[in-house]
Amino acid sequence: MDVNCVVVQGRERCLLVDTGSTAGEGQRLRTAALEIAAGRELVVVNTHAHYDHCFGNSAFQGTPIWASAGCVRDLLETGARQRELAAAGWEPKDPEFARALAAAPLALPTNEVEGRARLELGGLSVELEAVGRGHTDHDLVAFLPQLRVLIAGDLVEESGPPALEDCWPFSWPRVLRRLLDWEPLTIVPGHGRVVGPEFVRRQLGELEELAAWCLASLDTPRGGRGPALWSEAELRSALARAAVERASPG
Numbered sequence: 108m109d110v111n112c113v114v115v116q117g118r119e120r121c122l123l124v125d126t127g128s129t130a131g132e133g134q135r136l137r138t139a140a141l142e143i144a145a146g147r148e149l150v151v152v153n154t155h156a157h158y159d160h161c162f163g164n165s166a167f168q169g170t171p172i173w174a175s176a177g178c179v180r181d182l183l184e185t186g187a188r189q190r191e192l193a194a195a196g197w198e199p200k201d202p203e204f205a206r207a208l209a210a211a212p213l214a215l216p217t218n219e220v221e222g223r224a225r226l227e228l229g230g231l232s233v234e235l236e237a238v239g240r241g242h243t244d245h246d247l248v249a250f251l252p253q254l255r256v257l258i259a260g261d262l263v264e265e266s267g268p269p270a271l272e273d274c275w276p277f278s279w280p281r282v283l284r285r286l287l288d289w290e291p292l293t294i295v296p297g298h299g300r301v302v303g304p305e306f307v308r309r310q311l312g313e314l315e316e317l318a319a320w321c322l323a324s325l326d327t328p329r330g331g332r333g334p335a336l337w338s339e340a341e342l343r344s345a346l347a348r349a350a351v352e353r354a355s356p357g
């Protein structure tokens with residue numbers, strides 16, 4: 108699965124956002140990041156606990172890894188199960204990758220963010236914010252205010268429709284509206300090409316449509332089919348989460 112891992116270089120420190128799916132991918136990213144860092148200290152951020160964004164963490168022993176507190180909790184709770192499911196899912200398509208996934212050591216982030224934190228890279232600040240429920244219940248974004256670049260993790264996806272399996276349909280649009288309020292010019296999605304705010308506004312519209320369908324379906328369970336962008340299975344999992352969300356708004 109192609110995930111966007113981002114290197115941001117300041118005068119004193121170099122930041123890598125997300126570490127890939129396996130120890131080998133993490134190792135290759137570490138080598139590439141250290142080459143760019145050229146002697147500068149390396150700092151790592153995980154946007155969320157899905158395997159393709161953080162199972163390369165084991166290659167970064169001794170390097171601080173920042174993530175939301177919820178990401179650490181989720182990785183502890185779901186890491187082993189995710190590894191098993193992902194390896195089984197990849198086995199028919201790419202047995203070698205599946206083996207590497209099954210063998211990926213689970214390495215937890217070392218620095219937890221509650222709310223906001225700032226990393227100073229030297230001449231360049233990076234605002235980290237744990238934005239709450241969206242693509243997962245613990246997404247964290249990295250924003251570079253000087254450059255108005257937003258590294259959004261899977262809160263924004265360009266290569267396909269936003270993935271719904273762990274999503275919170277009612278909060279996700281709120282989170283995107285908040286991110287757009289920061290007026291980013293360049294947005295790095297979790298997957299696919301770099302986009303501008305127009306793309307995010309479009310995706311916000313799709314997610315608002317999803318939220319409206321979830322709301323209508325909770326009230327009339329045999330209502331019409333949901334937005335065509337997603338499969339029935341994805342819509343079912345979004346709807347199940349919407350029911351939880353309505354019972355306990357976060």
Ligand SMILES: [Zn+2]
Nearest residue numbers: 155157242261
């Ligand atoms: Zn994800």
